[in-house]
Amino acid sequence: MSTQQRAASAQKRMSAEQRRAHIEMSARDVFIAQGLKGARTRDIAAAAGINEALLYRHFASKEDLFAAAVVAPLRELIARRAEADSLPPTDAQTSRDEMVERTRLFIASLIDVMRDVAPLLGVLMFDGEESARSHYEEILAPVLQEIGDRIRTNLGWWDHRTFDVDAAVRFAFGAVWFDVLSGRLENRAIDAETASREIAEMVVLGLATRS
Incomplete structure (x- = not known):
């Protein structure tokens, strides 16, 4: 199994609470790198290894x-x-x-x-x-x-x-x-x-x- 496949498998095993925390951690890195205005939700979703639709299920x-x-x-x-x-x-x-x-x-x-x-x-x-x-x-x-x-x-x-x-x-x-x-x-x-x-x-x- 490749590294990408293992990451995807780990993502699937996350509980809703764990996934939300993971998104927050990924978002911090994107916000620091790009600023509040420059950061895009699709970049945050990509950093978290999810799609934007899933991100919006956790954050409005x-x-x-x-x-x-x-x-x-x-x-x-x-x-x-x-x-x-x-x-x-x-x-x-x-x-x-x-x-x-x-x-x-x-x-x-x-x-x-x-x-x-x-x-x-x-x-x-x-x-x-x-x-x-x-x-x-x-x-x-x-x-x-x-x-x-x-x-x-x-x-x-x-x-x-x-x-x-x-x-x-x-x-x-x-x-x-x-x-x-x-x-x-x-x-x-x-x-x-x-x-x-x-x-x-x-x-x-x-x-x-x-x-």
Whole structure:
């Protein structure tokens, strides 16, 4: 059996969930290479080893597929952290070190997700100003809002100065995004443990009440 025949046979054995995930992974490569405007659904279908009709059985449009490949991982991350943060710390007040660690865990998770979506977000945000504004309002802004809402929920847990939550979110998200993206462009490996701790300390210690 040829390599092409084995690939076709493997495709037939995929469940609907596996095929959808496979299409998303293939789409990411096409979006990165060709951009959001340049990517065509037939190219994505070809990369996934399927026909366009099958692609449209899983995704209503190219934009729907892009949103699934970029937004879904971010929203899943927020949901996981929201569940982990659903109970307050056992102490009345969380120490600075504890808050740094809680923040580090979130940022480390964000780095893992960003490894896949950082170049795609670049495609999204540099797709022309008018188009980028629309994408930002529909896709990225809600994600940033969810992160901000989690921070607001936790504000009473630790000793901090008054600060702009949304500005802090933009700083942390932007730091992660650019670190991962620049690492990709420079062929530089990102150590999630080190990077997440450095960013977490910048955020938490920078916002802590001065003694």
